[in-house]
Amino acid sequence: MLEIKPIFKALMRSKVGAVLLLLQIAITTAIVSNAAFIIYDRVTYLAQDTGYDEENVFSFAILTFGKDRDLMQQTELDETFIRNLPGVIDAAAMSAVPLSGSGSATGFTLKPQPEISKRARAAYIQGDEHVLNTLGLTLLEGRNFTSDEVVVTESAREVPNVVVVTKTFIDELFPEGNGLGQTIYMGDLPAKVIGIVESVSGPWLKDSRPKNIVFIPLMKAMKAQNFVVRTESGAREEIMKNIESELLQQYPDRVIDWLTAFDKSKDEYNAGDILMMRMLIVLIAVLVGVTALGIFGLTLFNISKRTKQIGTRRALGARKSAIIRYFLIENSMISLVGLVIGCFAAHTLGQLLMQHYEIPVLPIGYIIGTALSVFVMSWLAVIGPAKRAADISPSIATRSI
Amino acid sequence: MLTMNNIGKIYQTEMVQTHALRDFNLQVNEGEFIAVTGPSGSGKTTFLNIAGMLEPFSTGQYLLDGVDVGKLNDNQRADLRNQKIGFIFQGFNLIPDLNLYENVEVPLRYRGIKASERKRRIEQCLEQVGLASRAKHLPQQLSGGQQQRVAIARALAGEPRFLLADEPTGNLDSLMARQVMELLEQINRDGATIVMVTHDAELARRAPRNIQVVDGKLADFTLYQGAPTANAHVLEGV
Incomplete structure (x- = not known):
C-alpha cells in the first residue's frame, strides 16, 4: 500500500x-x-600513451654564451659526443622537445597558400636523421631521412623538401590512408611525405591535435639548443648525472639547463x-x-x-x-x-x-x-x-x- | 471475545525486575462495556497495551476472538490489531500533518481497503461523531473534545469488534468528557465491545462493568445500569 x-x-x-x-x-x-x-x-x-619509452629518455638545453665557436659545428660535435657515451642509444638536437609544453605548430595544407585547400594543424620538430631513433619511433610506412636530406642553414627560405609525419596527422589530411609520397605545403613551401611513423605525443599533451607531428630534416645554429637523449634501460640516471660536467669539459662557455627525464617532464x-x-x-x-x-x-x-x-x-x-x-x-x-x-x-x-x-x-x-x-x-x-x-x-x- | 489466562508481565532491567501484571485473568464478552480503574502504577496501561497487542506479555495465554495472540508474529499482530481493535488514546494521537479525513483514513489504508469504500466509511464515521463538515480541517484547528471525536471516528472506521479506550476523557473538560462518554455509550449500544481505562471514578460508574487493577492484579466489580453492587467479588487468583 x-x-x-x-x-x-x-x-x-x-x-x-x-x-x-x-x-x-x-x-x-x-x-x-x-x-x-x-x-x-x-x-x-x-x-594516454605518449608513445615514448619515457623511462629511458631525457632532454636538456645548452645555452651557449661563448662567441669563439661555430654554433652549428658545436651542436654536431655535441651530438657525436653524446651518441658515443656508454649507455646512450641515440641523441639528437631538436627544435622542440615532446611533452615539454614548449614548441611550434603551424597549418599544413594540400595546396600552396594562398590557394584554399584542406588544412591540418601539427607541431613540427626540426632535427637530423637521428630524431626518429632518438625518440624510439617505429616507421609504419616509407623511410627515415638520409643525412644528405638534412638541410643545415640559417635562412628561413631554405627548407628541406621532405618530411616524416605521424600517422594521425597524415590521416587527417588523407583519410583514405594514401598519404605516403604526397606533397604537403607549409605556407607555399612544398615537402614530400617520405615516411609515416606511429602516432606519438607532441610538445603539448593538451593540444586539440596532440599527436599531429611533422618531423623536418632541418638544423639551425641556435644559442639555445634542445637535446633529447635515449639510453639503454637503467642507464639514464647515471648519464643524466654526469652529462653536464662532461659537456662542459668539451666546451665550458655555456650553461646546461632544463635537464629533465621524459616521465618527469610529463608529470610536471x-x-x-x-x-x-x-x-x-x-x-x-x-x-x-x-x-x-x-x-x-x-x-x-x-x-x-x-x-x-x-x-x-x-x-x-x-x-x-x-x-x-x-x-x-x-x-x-x-x-x-x-x-x-x-x-x-x-x-x-x-x-x-x-x-x-x-x-x-x-x-x-x-x-x-x-x-x-x-x-x-x-x-x-x-x-x-x-x-x-x-x-x-x-x-x-x-x-x- | 477477550480471554486472558494467568497473564504476567515482567519489566526487566539490569538491576530490577518489576512485575507489572501477575496472574491476570479476565473474560470480556461480546457487547460489554468495561471500565478499568486503579491507582497510578497499578498496571492499567500495561493491561491495555497487552489487550491491544501493543506490547508482548511474559507469561500466560491471551485469546482475542479465539486467536492465541502469543503465537502470532509481529506482522500477524499488526494485522489482527488493525482488523479487530479500535484505539482511543488519552492524547487523541491524531497525526498533525493530516486533515481529519486523512487521519480517519490511516487504519483503512493499512488494511488495504479500496478508495471508494474508504471514502464511504470515513464520511459515515465523521458524520457519526458530528464532524463531517470539518473533514478538511487539521487537528490543531479543533478543540480537544472535537479531536477526541475524530479519534473515535478513526477507531470506528475499521468497524472493529473491540474498542480500547485509554483515559478517553483525561484531557477534556467535564462537558466535553460527558459528550465523549455519551458517544462511547452509544457505540456500545450499537454493538461494539468497549474496554475503557480511566482514573475517573464517576465515569467508571457509568460503565456496566468495572474492574480494578491493583498491584498488577485484578479485582472485578460488576455494575448494572450505572448502579454499583454491594457484592463486588474479587477475581484475584481465579
Whole structure:
C-alpha cells in the first residue's frame, strides 16, 4: 500500500526541512556529475600513451654564451659526443622537445597558400636523421631521412623538401590512408611525405591535435639548443648525472639547463591536472558524504519528532514494513524532485564550464548515472533510520510523552 | 471475545525486575462495556497495551476472538490489531500533518481497503461523531473534545469488534468528557465491545462493568445500569 498522496500532503505542510534537503540533493547532483566527468576526462588524458619509452629518455638545453665557436659545428660535435657515451642509444638536437609544453605548430595544407585547400594543424620538430631513433619511433610506412636530406642553414627560405609525419596527422589530411609520397605545403613551401611513423605525443599533451607531428630534416645554429637523449634501460640516471660536467669539459662557455627525464617532464606538465583531480575527488566525497549525512540526520530528526505518531501508526495496524516504506517513499519524493532539478542544473553547469574552460560537453549519461547514484545513496542513508523507526514499539502510543 | 489466562508481565532491567501484571485473568464478552480503574502504577496501561497487542506479555495465554495472540508474529499482530481493535488514546494521537479525513483514513489504508469504500466509511464515521463538515480541517484547528471525536471516528472506521479506550476523557473538560462518554455509550449500544481505562471514578460508574487493577492484579466489580453492587467479588487468583 503506497501512501504517496498523504505523504506528499504531509510534506507540503512542513516543507522547510524537505526543501533544504531537496536543494542539497540538487546541488550534489549538479556538482558531482560535472566533477565526475572532469575526473574521467582527466584520467583518460593522464592515462594516454605518449608513445615514448619515457623511462629511458631525457632532454636538456645548452645555452651557449661563448662567441669563439661555430654554433652549428658545436651542436654536431655535441651530438657525436653524446651518441658515443656508454649507455646512450641515440641523441639528437631538436627544435622542440615532446611533452615539454614548449614548441611550434603551424597549418599544413594540400595546396600552396594562398590557394584554399584542406588544412591540418601539427607541431613540427626540426632535427637530423637521428630524431626518429632518438625518440624510439617505429616507421609504419616509407623511410627515415638520409643525412644528405638534412638541410643545415640559417635562412628561413631554405627548407628541406621532405618530411616524416605521424600517422594521425597524415590521416587527417588523407583519410583514405594514401598519404605516403604526397606533397604537403607549409605556407607555399612544398615537402614530400617520405615516411609515416606511429602516432606519438607532441610538445603539448593538451593540444586539440596532440599527436599531429611533422618531423623536418632541418638544423639551425641556435644559442639555445634542445637535446633529447635515449639510453639503454637503467642507464639514464647515471648519464643524466654526469652529462653536464662532461659537456662542459668539451666546451665550458655555456650553461646546461632544463635537464629533465621524459616521465618527469610529463608529470610536471600534468601536475596541475593531478592536483585538480585529487581536489575534485575530495569535493565529490565531501559533497556526497554531507548529503548522505543530511538525509540521515533529517530522517532521524523526523523520527524523533514523530515517535508518538509512528507508535500510533503501529497501534493502528501498520506493519514494520509499512513504516520503513513510509520513510523510503518520503525520501524518494524529496530525492526525485531534487534529482530532476539537479539534472537540469548539471546540464546548465556543464554548458557554462564548456564555454569558459577547456572541458568537453557533459554527456547525458553522466548526469543520469550521477542521479541514479545519488538516489541509491539517499536510500542507503535513509534505510537505517527507517528501520529504527519501524522498531518503535506501538505501546509508545499510550504513553504520555 | 477477550480471554486472558494467568497473564504476567515482567519489566526487566539490569538491576530490577518489576512485575507489572501477575496472574491476570479476565473474560470480556461480546457487547460489554468495561471500565478499568486503579491507582497510578497499578498496571492499567500495561493491561491495555497487552489487550491491544501493543506490547508482548511474559507469561500466560491471551485469546482475542479465539486467536492465541502469543503465537502470532509481529506482522500477524499488526494485522489482527488493525482488523479487530479500535484505539482511543488519552492524547487523541491524531497525526498533525493530516486533515481529519486523512487521519480517519490511516487504519483503512493499512488494511488495504479500496478508495471508494474508504471514502464511504470515513464520511459515515465523521458524520457519526458530528464532524463531517470539518473533514478538511487539521487537528490543531479543533478543540480537544472535537479531536477526541475524530479519534473515535478513526477507531470506528475499521468497524472493529473491540474498542480500547485509554483515559478517553483525561484531557477534556467535564462537558466535553460527558459528550465523549455519551458517544462511547452509544457505540456500545450499537454493538461494539468497549474496554475503557480511566482514573475517573464517576465515569467508571457509568460503565456496566468495572474492574480494578491493583498491584498488577485484578479485582472485578460488576455494575448494572450505572448502579454499583454491594457484592463486588474479587477475581484475584481465579
